[in-house]
Amino acid sequence: MDQSSDPSPAAPSLRNLHILEVVATEARPITATEINAVLGLPKPTIHRLVSNLELEGYLSRHLDGRAYLPGPKLREMMLGVMRAGQHQLPRREVLMRLHEKVGETCNLSIPDGDAMIYVDRVETQWPLRIALKVGSRVPLHATSAGKAALAQMHEPELLRYLAKARLVAHTSQSITDPEALRAEIAAIRERGYSTDSEEFVSGMIAIAVPVRDRSGRFCATVSFHAPMQRLTLEAGRRYVPDLQKAAEELADLI
16 A cells, blocks of 8 residues: 555545554554554654644554554544444444343443543443443453453563553552452453453442454454342352353454
């Protein structure tokens, strides 16, 4: 996709779109050099365009200070696309079937830098519920969705995250020690699903599994959360096969 010699007036705008396309389709933070390996632009051009996109809010810097992720404006665009006609989308039907099995709020989340962002959900009908609307960003270290995402990182990337992340205590159960979180991630990798036992919201439990796209790359998580008064964590584990089935169905839809 070599645009370096394109003389048309639209070339700068197309180059920006091509950069955003590369960043949005990657399942990890990506550097300007890696972006340019796809686009083949002059080195000064790629750095200027990437810097401008960061300044305008379409790209954000990763924790390592070198790589880029979708910024707030690009995330909002992506959310808008995913929300469009959501009641007709097959992925909504997958969440509905999962909700019918579990009886609790079921969520689809995607990685967003140092957080996860809810892109779709089916709410429980129970009066007692935890309200986290679509578009909410939640921390990686204190949620089942976030820890499921951390478990998909290669070890060097996880170590960089642990070295730089602020492991804020949202409740008394939040994991704030890097070594303890690393041990938790190892356990998640072993069992294939992650849990949240009052780590983000007191009185709430959650379980999540990873969703992979058709090429096998991690791209999202599917999860449910519930008040402990209604569903204990141990009781919730019986729905892990249902989560895994939903993840398989979602793999062809994301």
